[in-house]
Amino acid sequence: MLNKAAQWLSSGAFIGAALLSTAANAQVAATETGQSTDQADGIADIVVTAQRRAENVQDVPIAISTFNGALLEHANISSLQDLQGRTPGLVINSFSPGQPEIAIRGVGTKEDGAGASDSTLVMVDGVYFATRTATNLDIFDLEQVEVLRGPQGTLFGKNAIAGVINYVTKKPTLGEFDLKVRQSVGNFGTFDTGAGVNIPIGDTLAVRLSFSRRATDGYLTRVDVGTPALPFGTEDADDIGFADRFAWRAAIKWEPSDATSLLISLDGANDDFGTDNREPVGSAGPLHNCGCASDPVAVNTAVGGASGKHGGVYSYAGDILGFSKRDIFGGMAQLDHDFGFATLTVLGAYRDSTFKNALDSAGLPPSPIIDLTGAHGNPNIKLTAPANVGFTFDSIDIVDERGEQLTGEVRLTSPAAQRFKWVAGIFASREDIDRTETVGFPALSGVSLDPNLVAASMFFTGKSIAGYGQASFDITDTLTITGGARYSYEKKEIGARNDVLGSPDIMLLLAPFGLTRGEDSWTNFSWRISGQYRPSNDVMIYANVSTGFKSGGFTGTATTALRATSSFDPEKATNYEVGAKLDLLNRRLRLNTSAFYIDYSDLQVTRFFQPPTSGFGEFITENAANAEIKGIEVELTARPIEWLEFGGTYAYLDANYKDFFGTPDISGNGDFSGNRMRQAPKNVWSAYVQLSHELPSGDVLTANVSGRYQGKVFTNADNNRLDVIRSYTLGDAWVSWRSENSKWEVQGWVKNFTDKAWGTHVYTQRGNRIAFGTFGPPRQYGATLTFNY
Secondary structure (H helix, E strand, O other), X not given: OHHHHHHHHHHHXXXXXXXXXXXXXHHHHHHHHOOOOOHHHOOOOOEEOOOOOOEEHHHOOOOEEEEEHHHHHHOOOOOHHHHEOOEOOEEEEEOOOOOEEEEEOOXXXXXXXXXXXXXXXXXEOOEEOOOHHHOOOOOOOEEEEEEEEOOEOOOOOOOEOOXXXXXXXXXXXXXXXXXXXXXXXXXXXXXXXXXXXXXXXOOOEEEEEEEEEEEEOOOOEEOOOOOOOEEOOOOOOOOOOOEEEEEEEEEEEEEEEOOEEEEEEEEEEEEEEOOOOOEEEEEOOOOOOOOEOOOHHHHHHXXXXXXXXXXXXXXXXXXXXXXXXXXXXXXXXXXXXXXXXXXXXEEEEEEEEEEEEEEEOOOOOEOOOEEOOOOOOOOOOOOOOEHHHOEOOOOEEEEEEEEEEEEEEEEEEOOOOOOEEEEEEEEEEEEEEEEEEEEEEOOEXXXXXOOEEEEEEEEEEEEEEEEEEEEEEEOOOOEEEEEEEEEEEEEEEEEEEEEEOOXXXXXXXXXXXXXXXXXXXXXXXXXXXXXXXXXXXXXXXXXXXXXXEEOOEOOOOOOOHHHHHOOEOOEEEEEXXXXXXXXXXXXXXXXXXXXXXXXXXXXXXXXXXOOOOOOOOEEEEEEEEEEEEEEEEEEEEEEEEOOEEEEEEEEEEEEEEEEOEOOOOOOOOOXXXXXXXXXXXXXXXEEXXXXXXXXXXXXXXXXXXXXXXXXXXXXXXXXXXXXXXXXXXXXXXXXXXXXXXXXXXXEEEEEOOOOOOOEEEEEEEOOOOEEEEEEOOOOEEEEEXXXXX
């Protein structure tokens, strides 16, 4: 295995050597021309906390992407989904607004049950979020967002096998009063308001308060299918797909001395989303290519759902008006004290979240009731009825989830200005999640002629504790080695119950069983070794080997009691990586590259498939034997002259299951060896150009145009032709005027200016013979007014 890794990474080493030569030549040229090395004329330093201390990102031997607060605001980045395409290797599929599936370098978690762990940690100021439904936060009042790529198995509270997304909030600042207010308006009824204020109280105390409210009427239109839609939430037929989000944060900082500081913060959010459309995107035989009521594509055309803009992907023909509602509350306290030899950090946090969701999984009206037992005979409707009667296999999905978590961490961090630097700490957490997922089939029944309705409930408790340490030693002024280790213990306990609420004489998805319990625990030792070489202040070459671990778990929405209480195994990864971080041409060109090889074992794979024993399908999470991932990532920023900046990113990814023999589906096939991994596009790139011009008055005009491309994405292990998010290219643009004193700024913006219909999620049912997709917003445009004081 080491030989394979060495062969792959040799190409990265060659790139690094070539770049090192280029850097040396560039430095000579800069010295000879006498160009200024003043940072104001070039690309500014970026400070990150990826190694639990404040460091220049160019000094950290990890692949990191950063987005500062100004960039987030100007690009109208308001959610995790907006970071996709701008970050190499990051892919986010969203089944609903509150359930993002995050993957980095092809590593992600499809399983959304309470008993599974995510591959990517989403954190706010170092506090991770245990429930996935709480992770898609409103992005507002931030210093920056940091995205760490690759296993982070040493320093973070939970082992992050794919990477970490860390939101760094703006903190209270002593001795300074500042106020910022923004107001945006746009098409689709967009009306966004936000504000943040910093209030100093004496010399040692400061408070920061902020909020964000984002509202839109939605971009979906209702298709008249002849019958009124059943409202599940507060939505009506004239307000399809609305969104109303409110988030707030309050923080207080106390610094009684230069050595001691205390930060206490509270935050909350209340989100209310309307219907999001599930569009039929494919069907195949047998049965589902009949052009009849069992063919979702034919039904969509027959009822008018395929007409209109972009073939109807922004029109909704479902029979219910669904919703997503989410309430989040959290608090944290962090005490830091500098003892001289080290800084002690004590952190404690509490988080609470609720999520409720109801949606039409097919986006179609159901056909009249069909008796699958045949007891009623004709004239009971048949599966092959005409398409205009509605969809025979229509389904609805209802989720009710509540989560609580407690986390605590104690760590010691040595001073940065010494040859030997170290961090050591202890972390512990407890998570309690109750989740019920109800699936209904409005057109399918048994003898009772009651629509089939089943509910799977899981009551989950997770506990973890870990001890970790990492140390770096400067062997010379140019060479540093780093080693780290972490020992983790995790225990998961679940109670599970399945209830059949409709026809009891047919089983489409779940078998009924009473409350049953299961538990399991796992231990792991993760480690990291890296070396970095800095021949000059502007060039850093690094190489590292790191391991990652994700604990095992339990399948959510399991079909039987045995499957619900049988745990799947942990997954492990070893990452071999080389990279270069270069500031060239007197800091007017920044080029960061990395090449990696990841060896995976027991990769957890979630599938929705139809075994011979099921009439519709079922969920399963099982361990793939092995997988390997190879890739190259590049990030470029250039500022050749003061008024021009451009840059971009590129990621190449080759991610495949080496040998994966899963549970066979109805076709008898369970061999997925050699298939491409989920959420692993081969090519992803982004690019931007920004121009600035200072007027004689001192006012500044700025214009920015950007684009991003994502290649084809498979969403299931079998690489079925229907289970694909097709490649797309999106473009955004904005122009702004900023006053000479920077108090006022007016910005006009447009997102997706080519009005592209782009996929965000695809899933299949019935043995991969019918497929449904969700799509991102069409063209959006508007204006934003910002006031700073």
